[in-house]
């Protein structure tokens with residue numbers, strides 16, 4: 001795995017022992033586009049599902065790292081609305097892995113005080129999947145540790161369209177004035193209404209696009225694109241991405257901290 005040494009140095013400096021003064025710059029919410037499972041498997045002559053399996057191990061590692069780093073929200077993009085266009089056998093494998101992940105890991109996540117949230121379109125998901133997703137959310141609802149947001153059957157444009165329909169219904173019912181539809185009103189109609197916007201989005205596998213992931217919520221997020229394939233993503237890669245994030249000057253249209 002190759003990592004930019006400068007980024008690693010800054011991550012080590014920032015995240016090393018005893019440098020609490022810098023911990024304020026740790027992102028509150030990190031969202032990850034976990035990409036490259038298929039290529040990881042292909043490079044080894046293995047079936048794609050092997051890459052997806054190892055991808056689940058990488059999710060477990062990422063949850064552990066995020067909790068250790070003091071990140072409050074970790075969102076993982078598990079299945080996009082566009083992923084339905086894959087062969088049915090691969091779609092079935094991905095749903096099988098989601099179910100196995102929840103069955104195997106829910107008790108452990110709960111024991112580690114992780115709160116699970118699910119975003120995405122519930123319609124189109126089978127009753128057994130919905131039951132498991134609800135169980136995960138219900139069991140961990142009151143946990144105060146890391147919030148793990150699982151984006152499953154998630155598409156950002158579809159989410160916005162769903163939110164617009166909900167607002168339109170309120171207008172039709174006379175419960176909402178169209179002039180009251182502002183940025184906050186739209187944000188509160190999205191699946192992520194109770195989740196702060198991502199500070200940092202990480203995409204693995206070298207692809208530099210967002211693939212319909214949180215288009216509204218990432219308007220001011222920082223993006224880090226890593227060459228690593230998702231199954232290879234580990235604590236070191238995570239810290240490297242955080243280190244890059246910490247070196248950014250978030251200006252939000254203003255002049256920023258480093259302005260001269």
Ligand code: IPE
Pocket residue numbers: 034035036037038039040078079080083094205230
């Ligand atoms: C990411 O790996 C997992 C999902 C999109 C579900 P891919 O399956 O997209 O892997 P590549 O991009 O083909 O290597």
Ligand code: IPE
Pocket residue numbers: 033034035036077078079080083207209211
């Ligand atoms: C994005 O990866 C979706 C997930 C990680 C779940 P894809 O591999 O589906 O994205 P594209 O097709 O390369 O844009």
Ligand code: MG
Pocket residue numbers: 035036037
């Ligand atoms: Mg991909």
